[in-house]
Amino acid sequence: MIRTNGNNSLGAPVVAVTLLVLAGLLAWHQVAPDFSRLMVRDAGYDPQRPLLIYSTLPRIATALLAGAALALSGTLLQQVLRNPLASPSTLGISAGANLALVAVMLAFPALEGFGRDAVALFGSAAAAAVVFLIGARRGFSPFALVLSGLIVSVWSGALAAILVLMNDRYLSGLFIWGAGSLAQQSGTIPLSLLPKITILTIAAFLMVRPLSLMELGDGGASGLGLSVKRTRIAAVCLAIVLAAVVTSAVGVIGFIGLIAPRIAQLSGARQMKSQLIWSPLIGAGLLLLTDEALVLLSGASSTFLPTGAITALLGAPLLLLMLPRLKTIQRTVPALSHSPNRTAHTSRNLLLATIGGLLALLAGAIFFGRAPDGTWTTLAYLNWPDVLPYRLPRVIGAFAAGAMLGVVGAILQRLSGNEMASPEVLGISAGATIGVTAALFILPAPGMAAQLGFGGIGAFTVLLAIFAFGMRSGFAPERVLLTGIALGAMLDAVISVLSASGDPRALTIMQWMSGSTYLVDTKEAISATIAAAIGLALAFLARRWLDLLPLGPPAAQAIGIRVNLARASLFALAAAMTAAATLVVGPLSFIGLMGPHLARELGLRRAAPQLTGAALAGGGLMMLADWFGRMIVFPYQIPAGLVSALVGAPLLLVLLMKRRRTA
Secondary structure: OEEEEOOOOOHHHHHHHHHHHHHHHHHHHHHHHHHHHOOOOOOOOOOOOHHHHHHHHHHHHHHHHHHHHHHHHHHHHHHOOOOOOOOOOOOHHHHHHHHHHHHHHOOOOOHHHHHHHHHHHHHHHHHHHHHHHOOOHHHOOOHHHHHHHHHHHHHHHHHHHHHHOOOOOHOOOOHHHOOOOOOOOOOOOHHHHHHHHHHHHHHHHHHHHHHHHHHHHHHHHHOOOOOHHHHHHHHHHHHHHHHHHHHHOOOOOOOHHHHHHHHHHHHHOOOOHHHHHHHHHHHHHHHHHHHHHHHHHHHHHHEEEHHOOOOOOOHHHHHHHHHHHHHEEOOOOOOOEEEEEEHHHHHHHHHHHHHHHHHHHHHHHHHEEEEOOEEEEOOOOOHHHHHHHHHHHHHHHHHHHHHHHHHHHHHHHHHOOOOOOOOOOOOOHHHHHHHHHHHHHHHHOOOOHHHHHHHHHHHHHHHHHHHHHHHHHHOOOOHHHHHHHHHHHHHHHHHHHHHHHHOHHHHHHHHHHHOOOOOOOOOOOOOHHHEEEEEHHHHHHOOHHOOOOOHHHHHHHOOOOHHHHHHHHHHHHHHHHHHHHHHHHHHOOHHHHHHHHHHHHHHOOHHHEEEHHHHHHHHHHHHHHHHHHHHHOOOOOOOOHHHHHHHHHHHHHHHHHOOOOOO
C-alpha cells in the first residue's frame, strides 16, 4: 500500500482552488469576448451567440462534471480495494463500457439517454466482474488487479478497434469519441449528467462512516460491526456507475480517476470525508484546465482533438513526477514458477512435441487457407510461385517477431522476479513505437535500419526511466507497473492526437500499433529472422546470468557475477529485440507476457529451456494470430496484433484464474 508523506491539512483545498482558478481564468479568456451577447435578445443573425450557448458553455460544464465523477470513482475504488493503482481506466471499467457501446451502436445507431447509460453500465460491470473475480482468487493483490485490468482493457480495446475498422462507414466518429471528446453541440449532455452525478455523489457521502472504518482493515472494521463485504460491493458498484455514466456521455477519459485521488492524498486529505470533497474538485479542475488549454492552443481544431488523449498525455508525466514521493512497503517476490516439478526428460519430450506441433502449424499457415471464392483448400503446387512470395514472408516475419517478444518477456520476468513483467506491460513496446514515430517525423524517408535504431533508443529510454523511478524502492512492483501504465498511456495519447490531426503518417503508426503484417516483404522477413537469431543467441550466451540473477544481488555477486553489468547488458538486449519485434507486430500483442507463461506451464524452469520454450510459444502464437487475421473475415483482413490480443487475453486470464495467491 502506498502511504502519503504530506502533513499539511490545508494542502488539498489549496491545490483544488488553484486548479479551479487557473481553469476558470482560461475559461473566462475564452468566454469573455462573447459573454455580453447573452444579454442581447434581438441581435439578429449572430453566429457567435449560439456557439457560446450550445458549444462553449456546455463543454465547460461537461468537463467539470466528468472530471469530478471520475475522480470520485477513483477515490472509492482506491479506498475499498486498498489499492493505490485502482481507477476506472486501470481496472478496465471504462474500456468495457466503450466496447459495449461500440457493439450495441452497430445495431442501434440512434441509441441515446438511459439506453446508452444502461449499455455502458453493463459493459463496465462485465469488465469489473472479470477483474474482481481474478483479484479475489489472488487475495486482491495490486499485481493481479492491475494486470487483469490491463488485459481486459487491451482485449476490449482490440475488439472495439476491429469493430470500428470493419464498420468505418458507420462508426468513424467513434475514433475521436472513444478517446474522450468533450466537444458539445447542445446542453443535453451536461444537463443529463448533472442529476445523475449529484445523486451518486450524495450516495457516496452517505457512506462516509463505513468507508472511514475500512481504513482499519477488514478485521478491525468487522470488529466494530461493519459488514465489510457489503460496503465493498456497494462502493464498487457506485464507482462503476459513475464511470459508466461518464463514458456513455463523453467516451474514455483516463488518468483523472487515478491521479486526482493521489494528488488529494499527497496534499494532506487523509480523512475519508475530506477525500470525497477535495478529490472530485481536483479532478474537475484538472480536466477543465486540460480542456481549456487544449482549446486555447489548438483553436478551431480542438473539436477534433480528443481531450481524453490530451489528459493522458499531460497526466502521465505528472504521475511519473509523483512517483518519487510515493513510499511503498517492500514485499517478498513471489516465485516465478507455479508449475509442478518435472524431470529433464519429461521437459525435453514436451519441448520436442511443441517443436513438432509448431512445424505442423507452420505448414498449415503457409499451405492451408481459403481460395479466391472463399472455400477452404490446400494450396496447389501450381499456385506456389504466385502465392508463396506474399504469404511466406508474413508467416516468417510474424514467427520471428513473436519469438523475440517471448524471449524478451522471459528475460524481464527473470530479472525482475515479477511474472507480470513484459515489454507490453512495462511500456517498453510503447517506447519502441514512440521511437519509430520520431523517426517518421524527423527523417524524410526512414528505412528499416533507421526505424530499428530509433525504436531501440525509445525502448532503452523507457528502460532507463523504469530504472530511475524504481531504484529508490528497490524496484517495487507497484512503482514499476505505474511507470509502465504512464508510458503506455502517453503512447496512446500521441497516436490519438496524430490520428485526429489527419496526418497521413499516423496511418503507418496505427498499422504498427495494431500489429499489421500486411506490408512484410521478403527483405523485412529476413531482417526480422536475423534479428531474432542474433537476439536468441545472445540470450543463450547470457543463460548463466539469467539462472543466477534471480537469486538476488548478494548471492550473484558472491558467485562472481558483476550484477550491474549483467543487468545493463540484458536490459539493453531486451530493448533492442523489443524494437525489432515492434516494427512487425506492434506494441500491444501481449506475446511477451504469454510466451514465458506457456513455457512455465510446460515445466521449463531453467533459463535455457525457458528461453527456448518462450520463443517457440511466442512465435507460434503470433503465427497463428496472423493466420486467423487472414482467414476469419476473408477476403478482409484483421491485424495480427489485434487477433493475438483477442486470443491471448483470455488465455492469460485463465492462467491467472488457475493460480491462487501464495503466502
